[in-house]
Amino acid sequence: ATMKDWKEFDRSKVYMADLESGLHYLLRVELASHHTLEGEELVAFKDFVTVVAKLFPGRQPVVKLLETLLEWLTSLPLEKIPYDAILDLVNNKMRISGLYLTDHVQWVSCQGSSMTLRGYPCSLWTLFHILTAQAAQRPDALANTGLFYDPQAVLQTMRRYITTFFGCQECGKHFEAMAKESMNSVKSLDEAVLWLWRKHNQVNSRLAGAMSEDPVFPKTQWPTPDLCPTCHEEQNGLHVWKEDMVQVFLKKHYSAANISPKYSS
Template identity: 65%
Template sequence: METLSDWLLSLPLQQIPYQAVLDLVDNKMKISGVFLGAELRWVGCQGSRPGLRGYPCSLWTLFHVLTVQHEATPTALDNTGLEDKAAPVLQVMRRYIRTFFGCKECGQHFEQAAAASMDEVKSGEEEVLWLWNQHNRVNTRLAGSLSDDPLFPKAAWPSPALCPACHEEKNGVHVWNRDNVLRFLRHHYGASNLSPRYSLSPPQLPAAPGPAQTRPPQEERPAAGGGERRAEEQPEPRPELPAPRQQEEKKKKEEVLGRGEGGVWILGLGFNSVDMSLCVVLYVSSCLFLMLLFFFFKVRSRRWKLRHSRLYV
């Protein structure tokens, strides 16, 4: 994607031929190491089998993050031509879905929703909540459908386990506490909750405003049993953001992993070829050390036995 981006930016053209983009994505130029593998592994949107979650899940996630970041730092859009727009993130999302999203039916549904109420969005807060509400409508529509991952069943989100303060009951009817939902979303999709583990450059985002009066969000983990609730609802502390210097070292190491250069995944941990070589070296050296210890004590005990047997003689 980086190569694609560099290439697109370097083109002195007003319009880019569609076929040229396809050729680059298909790596017709055979640029080494630049290709999409047959099997994609998603960090936060891994489905329980191929075809589930993945790209559409990450698209939702990306735009939720963007609405929250835009509300936190509206000035980030200065001089982009979007700064005066009422709901810039939603407008960009609408155009992106219309133009690039492969699921045309999804695009049509989203377009209908956007045409119906996107104009009413006037502030950053409303933008965050509009997308949340829209996503929940889609969740409700798709619950139990073929695209529903049994390990991550679609339901109104956030669940009471994830954010108890978001849910209320009035006259026996469930209602959302929108203030608490907003607080929860600001925290869940806020800068302080983004892990830089897989980013190539350290994030330059400000902290999310105000502490959320909700349970801390967790990374998603599939539920143990098929039809059970999402395991994301089971509290699990999220790793702290590393200090800048550690982050820099980590980043260098992860650049190699992130690009998939000989990396393997064991128990959810990524190992590159350097890690694997270190493991082998450590394994061999500890074997040698144990053998040396063994012979040392064996020789010593023989000498000791000889000495003691002479005493008796």
Template identity: 40%
Template sequence: MAYFQQLLLNVNKKPLGFSGSQFRDMVDMKISNAYLPNDHVQYQHCAGSAPQYRGYPCALWLLFHTLTVSQYQVGSQQINVTEVPLAIKNYIKYFFGCKQCSDNFMKETINISQLDSQNKHQAIIYLWKVHNNVNKRLQGQISEDPKHPKVQFPNRYLCTTCKSINNSQNNDDYDISKTIDFLLDYYSRKNIDISLISNKSRRVEELSSEQERLVSTAEYKAVKLQRVAYKNENLQHVEYR
């Protein structure tokens, strides 16, 4: 939250408004342990064959699917099946940088409020179908990574029993029960590798501790020098009396 708190402070310092370039400068600020990702982020699962492919949009889809699965796996007996999909929709509507993509997503999810509240798998299946529809629409477009073509997910390599018809581009040709089992496993917590995050966090903590130690040492030396200077000054006063 440190980043957004600082950003809000900077915005509040300009009550008369600011230009787009000024806001960009505020957004691009770098403060300790808090920053927004930039073009130099190294993606793991979502790495594309070239910088313009996959990356952030792929990571968003991965996050969204994980959220729907997590809600089901950690939720109580009664869960609001529209809560996560609506949060996703509003994020894309108000914060996703591609206006055309956002508009298309709004059209894809126009019936989001009609999810079956009695079916706890509804949000998982709904988002999976939306994602496959998007992949079908974008297949062969300029945004498609030639090394990672947009196909219906999961393919037979990932789930041998999910599809009832080979090479089908239709969501209706999936065995929903087996697909749900696959999605629950694929996007489950056990498949989230946080080792890189843990290692980075540990390194940040080590650097912070080292910085604190150096600051403490510097402060100690400064106080010591101040005391020595004060002592010398008093001695000089005694000598010149």
């Protein structure tokens, strides 16, 4: 983005424009490289749509679009779904009933200082933080789906999505290694929120100073003290996280009430 397109935003907020842009990119660009979905891919995609349709605190037409997509996917007796059928549903069938998802990207808190930086991966992290926080706030939301009462439901769905579809395969490998190590030990919906936060910070520290880092958005251990002063503590001269405070902060930061509609057209 050039300075001309720069969008002012508040770092203490989450932007609906980033989340909708991310969903647009996922459904219309990332998935498009898979001509047909079958087997593991189909399971990964169905679980993803289930979790997003049930937990994403989005605008009504977008949530309805996701619910319609889910109904369609679950009603199909097919073992194989051509990607074109999904695209046709998202683009054409739904538009007739006014269910519309933006057809271009508009990054706000995920905007980068150049076209190749930030954007989609940033929105995907944001989406999954929102989903783990929503699952912890509304534990009944996944009732009547195969994912109910599983404290790892959102994390395992993210894991399958990332390893199956995420365009950055290197990222998928790294994430799978972290998942294998400790995702199975997550015992509650609250722990799932913290697990994702901890792993995201681990990724931030690995990537600090790397080529993929946007100089305007250096990788930090997040939330920084200005965003959450009570999350930090010093013990014997060493920094420690106050995880109970981090938990409270994450649930608030990634809550529906903290999503700004600004810039979402």
